[in-house]
Amino acid sequence: MGIEELYPAGRLTAAQRATAAAGLDALLLTPGSDLRYLTGYDAREGERLTCLVLPAEGEPTLVVPVLERPDAEAAPGAGYRIVDHADGTDPWPLVRAALPGPVRAVGLADRMWAQQVLALRDALPGAAQRLASDVLREMRIRKSPAEVAALAEAGAAIDAVHLRMGEWLRPGRTEREVAADLAAAIRAAGHAAVDFVIVAAGPNGASPHHGTSDRPIGVGEPVVVDIGGTMPSGYRSDCTRTYVAGGPAPAEFVDYYAVLREAQRAAVAAVAPGVTAEALDAVARDVIGAAGFGDAFLHRTGHGIGLDGHEEPYVVTGNPRPLQAGMAFSVEPGIYLAGRHGARIEDIVVCTTDGGQRLNTTPTELIAL
Incomplete structure (x- = not known):
C-alpha cells in the first residue's frame, strides 16, 4: 500500500x-x-x-x-x-x-x-x-481499498498490543502503571501516536470514558481496556477487550458478559449493505435489553473511523442511513453497573458488498490473566 x-x-x-x-x-x-x-x-x-x-x-x-x-x-x-x-x-x-x-x-x-x-x-x-x-x-464515508488496507494495518497493530496484555495487567498494579506500559506498546507496535488508553478496573469499569487512575487493580476484578492510536498513514485503530485479573470474576459479571458477547457477535454478523445504522444499533440493544440490562447500555453501538477516531457513520438510534460497502465503523456494545463493574467489546468492522469484515481478530471471550 x-x-x-x-x-x-x-x-x-x-x-x-x-x-x-x-x-x-x-x-x-x-x-x-x-x-x-x-x-x-x-x-x-x-x-x-x-x-x-x-x-x-x-x-x-x-x-x-x-x-x-x-x-x-x-x-x-x-x-x-x-x-x-x-x-x-x-x-x-x-x-x-x-x-x-x-x-x-x-x-x-x-x-x-x-x-x-x-x-x-x-x-x-x-x-x-x-x-x-x-x-x-x-467522499470520506466510504473507504477506498487502500483506506481499508490502512485500517486493517492499524487493527493488526492494536491487536498485537491486546495479545500482550498478560505482560502488564495484574493485581496490585495501578491502572496508570498499566496504561503507561500500554502506551509504550502501542508505539512499539507501529503507531505514530497514542490517541487514548483506558484502563478501568472494578467499579471504574462502569464509567465508559473513565481513563485511568492510581487505584490498584484488585484480584478477580474485571478490567475494561480500550486503546487506540494513529498509524503513520494517518488512519486510526480502536479496540476494546475486557479482562479479569488474577482470579475468578464475580458470578453476575460472568453472566452479563455472556449477554454482551452475544450482542456484539450478533451486531457484527448483521452488518451488510442496506441495513440502516439505527437497525444495526437495535440488533445489539435488543439482545442486551431482552436480558434485562437495557438501562446499563449507556452509549451508541458504534462510530465511524478513518483519519478521525470518531467520524461518520454513527451507529446509533435515530440514524436512518443505510450501510454501504466501504463504510468502516466500530461495533462496541457495553454493559455498565454503577459502583460494581462494567464490560465492553469493540471491533472495527468494514461493510463489504455482501456482509461485514472484522478488522480486529483477537478473541472476544472473557480473558482471565
Whole structure:
C-alpha cells in the first residue's frame, strides 16, 4: 500500500466538483483530517495560519507559514500550489487572492478555530459560511481499498498490543502503571501516536470514558481496556477487550458478559449493505435489553473511523442511513453497573458488498490473566 494510493491527486478534482454541486465557491480547510484527506499533509495546528483554499474552479492553493513550507512541500499530495507567509504578516489577503471572482458562499473546516472564522468574516465580507463536511462527508464515508488496507494495518497493530496484555495487567498494579506500559506498546507496535488508553478496573469499569487512575487493580476484578492510536498513514485503530485479573470474576459479571458477547457477535454478523445504522444499533440493544440490562447500555453501538477516531457513520438510534460497502465503523456494545463493574467489546468492522469484515481478530471471550 503506497502513500500515493491513500492520498490520490484525483481527490482534489473530485472535491472541486462536489463543491460546485453544493453551491459553494470554495472550501477553506485549516489543519485537520479534511485537509489531510485531500492533500496528505498532516499540518500543525497553531496560531499561524495554514489553510487549503480549494475553489470550485481554478487552481487550489495551500497557504502555510514560511517556517513550515518544507513540511508542506514534503507531503504526498499534488495538484496545488503552495504560498507562504512570514511571521508578523497578515495571511488573509493570500486566502482572498487565491479565490477567483466573487465569493458568495464558502465551506469551512468543521473544527476551524473561532479566531479564524471571525477573521474570514472580515476577509470575505458578505460570504455565507457553511460546513465543509456537507461537501466532503460523502467522499470520506466510504473507504477506498487502500483506506481499508490502512485500517486493517492499524487493527493488526492494536491487536498485537491486546495479545500482550498478560505482560502488564495484574493485581496490585495501578491502572496508570498499566496504561503507561500500554502506551509504550502501542508505539512499539507501529503507531505514530497514542490517541487514548483506558484502563478501568472494578467499579471504574462502569464509567465508559473513565481513563485511568492510581487505584490498584484488585484480584478477580474485571478490567475494561480500550486503546487506540494513529498509524503513520494517518488512519486510526480502536479496540476494546475486557479482562479479569488474577482470579475468578464475580458470578453476575460472568453472566452479563455472556449477554454482551452475544450482542456484539450478533451486531457484527448483521452488518451488510442496506441495513440502516439505527437497525444495526437495535440488533445489539435488543439482545442486551431482552436480558434485562437495557438501562446499563449507556452509549451508541458504534462510530465511524478513518483519519478521525470518531467520524461518520454513527451507529446509533435515530440514524436512518443505510450501510454501504466501504463504510468502516466500530461495533462496541457495553454493559455498565454503577459502583460494581462494567464490560465492553469493540471491533472495527468494514461493510463489504455482501456482509461485514472484522478488522480486529483477537478473541472476544472473557480473558482471565
